[in-house]
Amino acid sequence: MRQRSRTWQTLLTTTALVTAAAVSLTACGGTAQEPKASANAAAAFEGKGPINYVSNRDASGAANKSIEEWNAAHPDEKVTFIELPDSADQQRQQLIQNAQIKSDTFSVLNLDVVWTSEFAANKWIMPLPEDAVPADQMIPATVNAATYRDTLFGAPYYTDGALFYFRSDLLRAAGIAAPPKTWDEMKAACAKILALPETAGMSCYTGQFDKNEALTVNFSEAVASAGGSVVDAEGKPTVNTAEAKKGLNLLVDGFKDGMFPSDAITYLEEQGRRAFQDGKVVFLRNWPFLYASLSATDGSSKVAGKFGITSIPGTDGPGVSTLGGRNLAVSPFTANKATALEFIKFFTSEEQAQKRLSLSSRAPAYASLYEDPAVVAKRPFFPTLLESLNNAQPRPKVVQYGATTKAIQEEAYAAITGEKDTDTALAAMQAKLEEISAK
Amino acid sequence: MTVTTAPAPRNQTPGKPGTPGKKPGKSRTPGEGRMAAMLLSPTLLVLALVIVYPLISAIHQSLFRAESGLDADGFVTEGEAFVGLANYADLFVGESGRRFLNAFGNTTFFTVSTVLLETVLGLCLALAMNRAFRGRSFLRASILVPWAVPTAVSGLLWRWIFQSDGIANTMLGSEILWTAEGTASKLAVIIAEVWKTAPFIGLLVLAGMQIIPEEVYEAAKIDGAGWWRQLGSITLPLVKPTLLVAVLFRMLDALRMFDLPFVLIGPGKESVETLSMLAWDESNQLRYGSASAFAVVLFLYVAVVAIVFVKVLGTDVTGANRLRPVKNRQKRKATRSQKAEATR
Structure with a gap:
């Protein structure tokens, strides 16, 4: 009797261990995968369909308005807003974890300007084509902060200066x-x-x-x-x-x-x-x-x-x-990259930036918006901030x-x-x- | 396993009604072992998944190191290399070794100092709450409030209290920078931690005190024992098993202290950096190998403390010895009645 019950126990323990080992093996298999897709910008943006926009919270609701507008115009390429925790450290951790397991859940990433280099060098975000942002209309420092080694990796969303x-x-x-x-x-x-x-x-x-x-x-x-x-x-x-x-x-x-x-x-x-x-x-x-x-x-x-x-x-x-602020970037692991790129262009356009200004106090990347009398009346610090931003350098x-x-x-x-x-x-x-x- | 096998003999005490077919003394019926194993298998599986697997995975991870470099275009060339015990060897040399020893010292210092203060304070609280007075139940409920507040929230509360123009400095009439690097920040953590967790010990000890029968005290009074004598000879010895469990729990908790110093003083302040914070920081910087090594060392540290506590001090975590005090009490009762008879 004892003998048999011991066999049972051994069997159970072994099963448990084998399961554990199997899980750990699959986990290892995931990390040891072969080189990532080459960073060929032009060819890579393919696939249309629903995407997820991963971002910090926007209490003003301005970002949601922009997304609603996009969704109304693109019923087959709907964007879902995924909110991350308030702490920047936790946001970064979740974004990195998703990139490391190559999850296709996150399509468009909202990144702090200081993360650009890390994400770009690790190929967790894709290089963007030249025409993705109207760089000549934006404050130069914001474009600079979205650039890694002379390649644009993000579209400036909002900015901040001292x-x-x-x-x-x-x-x-x-x-x-x-x-x-x-x-x-x-x-x-x-x-x-x-x-x-x-x-x-x-x-x-x-x-x-x-x-x-x-x-x-x-x-x-x-x-x-x-x-x-x-x-x-x-x-x-x-x-x-x-x-x-x-x-x-x-x-x-x-x-x-x-x-x-x-x-x-x-x-x-x-x-x-x-x-x-x-x-x-x-x-x-x-x-x-x-x-x-x-x-x-x-x-x-x-x-x-x-x-x-x-x-x-x-x-x-x-x-x-x-320079503070945020950029939007495309994850290379998402299926619908064409939609993601189009959405970024739409979201960071001057038109949308201007619309968001009525709700949100986040400073836009477009220089012209700082001189608009209607905006300045509401936010008197904008001209000074523009001066500061024109002289700004990324961390x-x-x-x-x-x-x-x-x-x-x-x-x-x-x-x-x-x-x-x-x-x-x-x-x-x-x-x-x-x-x-x-x- | 000891947990589950312990009650078995109790159920089969000879003469217990309702088990007529069983011969006393025989521990297992045919198939019982198999049945037990089957009933336990879901538990074992869950334990294997949530405890054994992460542990093995962490140990496995701690033997590797990400060796990243940048290629000519500035992209990270990734590679995880097996480094054996190098992550552990690094705990004792160079800059990382200095940080580790500092964190290890802080963890130990916080554990010893906070648990000591909490125990003393908790005991006092329990003694106060154990006496009959008006508003006792209100006091008991209110004393639980600090324990009920989430640690991160209490960290924020104390951060307000301890900021340079906060109430602590106003009341002390001082200008101590509690949240800057230095001894003051250590003190701030200890104060906040003791405030938060002394009620835990207090309530556990109170529960232990309330099962001490009143007649023991009555007898002591008759024998002419004063309050101090009662405390030393009755309350403390009888409350010791509960107190030891409470202290053990608090020590294990304090050893993995993370949120309080993190929120109250801030990450990266070496004066209050604990092992958990160090492991968090390493994993935050994507150095999972050394982060796992820190975590494994912390795990071993906690395990050693727990084992020492259980083996040496005989802390009764599982309740297996619960019966003993009852027996002692009966014995004492018996001797008392004998005494009483003898004196009569």
């Missing part, structure tokens, strides 16, 4: 005519403003310096504004230069001299907004989305009507903003963006907290970035 918020009332009180254009001018302006009795306890400037993607943004802007760059066109790191040192020193000295509030190393966009809104800082670098809450007249903002905007400061002239365009931004954050954070001096931090950053780009 704005420099300043307290116009305090500038006037101190007798300063124009907002500062350089860091030196800003320092001089602060010296005058902070001498006023009503500014007791205020600090001069803040950006976002918590160990986060926002620090990469602020660091890249400081380096670019000082004439340096984080990586060159080939993706080779270039942070061990005099310009980069000058850029990082702007931030390091800001903390050392008490120009920034001491708790700014915990600031993200939201904390910076509060500090400015509660009258703790004179100048603030932040994104345009703050504009609405800062100008709220319901009493929540102490600075409503008392602030102005301009481009961020540089060392010798206006600074260089980094480091590298394949291993995740590791790159982490290395930048670590070393920049060590420098601004005084744990390392600027030279050591930049040398370490250069070494780390070189190691990452060599992989």
Whole structure:
């Protein structure tokens, strides 16, 4: 009896193990498949039919409107909106997982601008034909951010650039005519403003310096504004230069001299907004989305009507903003690529961008829309934002963006907290970035 | 398996009505083993699929490393190479080794410190709740609130409390940067974690306290034992099995701590980076090999702690020894009545 029951148990265990092994084998088989289809752009866009549009949430409903319009006109090529989680990390993970198993579920991908290189180099998105986007009508930086090694991989959907918020009332009180254009001018302006009795306890400037993607943004802007760059066109790191040192020193000295509030190393966009809104800082670098809450007249903002905007400061002239925003790209694993390409053209057209403007505050990629008086009346920051975007540069365009931004954050954070001096931090950053780009 | 075989002898205690045909002592009837195996097979299959397979898969994955490079056109040339134990060897050398040891230290530090504080606090909570007073049921319900709040949400709540102009700094009159790198961030995590999980220990211990019969305390009072003596000689020994289970659960939980430091302090902050966060970060960067290696090491760590706890301290996780306290109690009751008789 015992004998038999043991046989049974062995049998069961073996079955379970064999099943497990089989599953693992099939899983392995999936990853070990042979080279992907060659990236032949023109020939590849074939097949019409229903597709899925995978994107972050659009609370304004503007994207849904565009999709409805498309669906009404193309009943046989319907587009379904698949919503991804709010966190950008999770979006990226889901998109990559789908690409790695070559799933045909995701057809059109909504990608953060910093993911372009990674997705393009891994062939998770297809190179687009030249005529996919009217590049000459778009802000050059947005097209640049959708390009990997001189090939267009995405169609700019919306964009974002830095704005420099300043307290116009305090500038006037101190007798300063124009907002500062350089860091030196800003320092001089602060010296005058902070001498006023009503500014007791205020600090001069803040950006976002918590160990986060926002620090990469602020660091890249400081380096670019000082004439340096984080990586060159080939993706080779270039942070061990005099310009980069000058850029990082702007931030390091800001903390050392008490120009920034001491708790700014915990600031993200939201904390910076509060500090400015509660009258703790004179100048603030932040994104345009703050504009609405800062100008709220319901009493929540102490600075409503008392602030102005301009481009961020540089060392010798206006600074260089980094670029935010999103691009649309086509997955090579979807069946209906022709539809996907047509949909992207439709969705990112100037006409649709203009229609979406009535609902969504996301900044379009088309320069002409920023000068439309009807739009400017509703969004007064658009002309300044266009100026900022015209002078903008993408964040480091590298394949291993995740590791790159982490290395930048670590070393920049060590420098601004005084744990390392600027030279050591930049040398370490250069070494780390070189190691990452060599992989 | 021990779980399922344990009740068997209990059912066959001789003299139990309703089992007339069975000879006492014979453990299995013909076909019983086969029947048991068949009944268990769905469970085994599910266990194999959800536990054994992922485990084997992770170990398998940890032996490989993605060796990607860029070709002349800037495209990734992919290839996964078998590297044997190199991913594990890397845990102890260079930059990755430094991060691993830091995360390992943080994990251990958080586990020891939070579980210790939680146990003390949980015990106090249980003692407070065990006494009869007005509004006791209200207190019991309200004490559960922190435990009921999802960890990510409590992480956000505490993030607000601990931000530079938050209520913590206002009340302390300090300017501590709780969410920046440094000792303060460790302290913030410990405070939030203890706040959240002390009620768990409290309630488990309370449940254990409530099965202690009242007459034990009455007898102690008659014998002239004070509150401290009652606590040390009755409450704590009798509540120990429950307490050990609670502490074990909390330790296993704390060892895989992820969401609280992630939300409260933020990813990538080395002061609070735990092993789970490190594994997440590695897999986020598509280095699945080393991510699996971290995960396997964490798994082994958790397993060792669990085994040590069960073997050395005799934690009764499965309830197999539940009978023992009852017997002891009966014995004690017996001795007490004997004593009572003797004194009479």
